[in-house]
Amino acid sequence: MVPDIDVEPYLEAVVETARDVLGAGFVGAYAAGSLALDAFQPGRSDIDIAVLCRDQLSEAAKRELIARLRHGALPCPARGLELVVYTVAAARSGTPEPGFELELNDGAAMPFRQTLHPADRPAADGTFWYGLDRSILHQSGRVLAGPPASEAFADLAADDLRSLLVDSLHWWMALPGPTDDRPTAGAEDAVLGACRALVRYRYGEWLSKVDAGRQLLSTGYQPVEVIEQSIAARSGEPSPSSRQARAFQNGVLKDISTS
Structure with a gap:
């Protein structure tokens, strides 16, 4: 501990x-x-x-x-x-x-x-x-x-915010790492960081990564199990796999880019 x-x-x-x-x-x-x-x-x-x-x-x-x-x-x-x-x-x-x-x-x-x-x-x-x-x-x-x-500190204009959130997701997704289905240390941060980006974009509020994950769970955002696993990993449970994290980031990227 x-x-x-x-x-x-x-x-x-x-x-x-x-x-x-x-x-x-x-x-x-x-x-x-x-x-x-x-x-x-x-x-x-x-x-x-x-x-x-x-x-x-x-x-x-x-x-x-x-x-x-x-x-x-x-x-x-x-x-x-x-x-x-x-x-x-x-x-x-x-x-x-x-x-x-x-x-x-x-x-x-x-x-x-x-x-x-x-x-x-x-x-x-x-x-x-x-x-x-x-x-x-x-x-x-x-x-x-x-x-x-x-x-x-001034806030960003809406178009600039969206552009930077998209840039951040592309950056995270370009990081090298395994591509299999084994639990991957750090994958939970990728998932929860994407949660935070989506919550800020949709609801206009910055939350911590874990709170953003919980916010999306409360709305029924899918896949629930990947968000739940990422939150649990913050307390020492196994992380999701890099493949799961990448798929989740892709989904969030699509939601921010096309909505």
Whole structure:
């Protein structure tokens, strides 16, 4: 069993570090992802944080912020930290483009990655994440410092949301992996991620992956057994197979693309 962890001191330390590095340019900080959607799971979840700055950052400021927030400098108590910094203008733009100043991924169970400019991010890694994350922040961002998240982050236009959801499904479906009917670790995330995309598209609300699966079960969405198995896998039960996950994603993709 993975013990519960207290992430609050870490969140406070990240905010304090960002304030120190950015000075008067610091505007706010927000917990995103599972922390925003009340679905943080010790041992499984990342700590997702978005920081807002007043103006574009210098190269020196970017590198100092990264150096001070690396896992070796400020140990992350979760799987890892996923930090993205935006200017106020980018956060409020509602653009589907990445638009970030920098991103940092690092942790005990997460490979180190730093990206100082959106153009430096490999296209194969997907650029849809940022617009979708800002949409989640607009709805549910947890304020660590700064103005309300609904004011700090603009939501996506309907056509842009649909386009990014479709892009995300194509990306997930293109990942390499087995194609047989054996239980496949991670297939549950593919299924539940597709559930979350469909719930946001159909019902206009971001939910956690598990809650989105439950929402679709309540509407009779098929195949029920794949959703149920994916939810159970979050508690240690066997995952669905990659073949089941791929078929489910294909169904959701069709529903979003043609409805």
